[in-house]
Amino acid sequence: MRSVLGLLSALAAIALAIWLNQEVAFSSARQVVPGCTALDTSYWISQLSLLDESSYDRWVYLSGNASCRNVTLCQEYDTAVIAIRQNAQLLPNTLSFVDCDADPVLCYSWLVQPPALMHIVSSKDSQTKPTGRSNVIMQPIQLPVSNSTQSLPEQFNDATANQTITYIMSDEFPIENVEVWDGFLNPFTGALGKYGGGILWGKVKYRLGWLPVSQQTLIIGVLLLVRLFIRKIGPSQTEVTAADMVVPPGSLD
Template identity: 30%
Template sequence: MRPSSALVLAFAASTVAQDQVLLVDKLKGWFAQATAAVSSAVPAAASSPVASGRAKAAESIQHELTLENWKETLTVDPSVSTPTTQEWLVYITGGNATCFGFCGNTTKAWNTSLPLLAAKPNPPKFAVIDCDAQPVLCNSWSVGPPSLYYFQIPKPLADQSAPAATVRYQPLNRTSTTTDTLKKLVLDNELENVVPYEGYFHPFNGPLQQYGLAVPLAYVIWGFSKMPSWLPMILISFMSRTIMGRRGQGPAPRAAAQPAQ
């Protein structure tokens, strides 16, 4: 084969290959556009009516706690005579920020079981905290989702004295928690076997609450959680260089003693 013929054939082959690549790219682009058009044209699937009904039923039973209202909400009915103790069961949940999007299973189990829990004799009162919406409150209690906080709050006596509130904290498994799990904890009184919490972050009687430090500390923790991951490293590096620089300077030299005249 002559060299000129070989060059012609090579040029033709490369041209065909380039045309095939361009055709494939055009097909990919067209397919992406068609997929986007179909996705925008098809409406999002509506949530299950059963799930929506459960969520509405749960909302009608439980109280939503915030940093501003929790102390006024978690109280004893003033019409009840003393001595008495009011039980509160608080479900702690979250979203993408505090539960990484994995609280859906436990929330579904909570909403499903809540009417059953409320039907027990002398049921506790129910409340919920969304740590995505109330991060400072969750940090002031040092709790995270998904979990339960079980309160037994005594009513103050006539002289306003009252025993300390008993609190029990029970974390929930994000994947394996079911309605049966909550039934056993509440209806079968397994929560009573949890050792009461008496640490620094006790919501009522902890030292941080008594000295007014829980909320300021919670803001600090929340601020650190919002800080970019690279910023602490820069601050640590800056501080370490400053300290090492001061050490490297050493003590100031003493002035030489002047000879006596």
């Protein structure tokens, strides 16, 4: 009976892996910020030139309608980001965006919900060449900024979307006070993320996110299925009986 259940679980894990690995087709991204690049799940690292020699700050704005927890809020921040793009004349390669309606997998893989900003900076040294992956720093900023983050001064507690975006993307903003994302799904330093675990999680969240379970429960369930599958395809182990535990095999030879 146990072997049958194990086999069924392994088959379920295989089916889940095949299902998750299927291409996910979405609608074309909205031009959320005119003149800026819409990032794509498959190519966002090269789109941001993160592995190039040059080092500069990148800002990625995450927006959405259906994927936004508050559509009105997202629209307010959309307008604010467009305004600062036009007024400050930011270089096109310093500001990009993700339409989480068109590419939810990328947003889920970063563990953020729109509206949000992701600050990314990379630098090269002799120890990180040729990939440079360990020297890419990602700092997510969920909008509106929570008072508990201590990222904004007290006078910004009731700031408008335009005031918040203008301050965050200015030279006066203490970006060093924003927590660095160094979790296991980080695509550059994470134990699973640097092997594509973040994108896999994005697909899991997109396909199974409707289930009435918490994010932690969903992660644990997927990991258990994967572990069971690995055990089934690994080398078989001889079952240890109660007699073997009392008298180890070979001890009476």
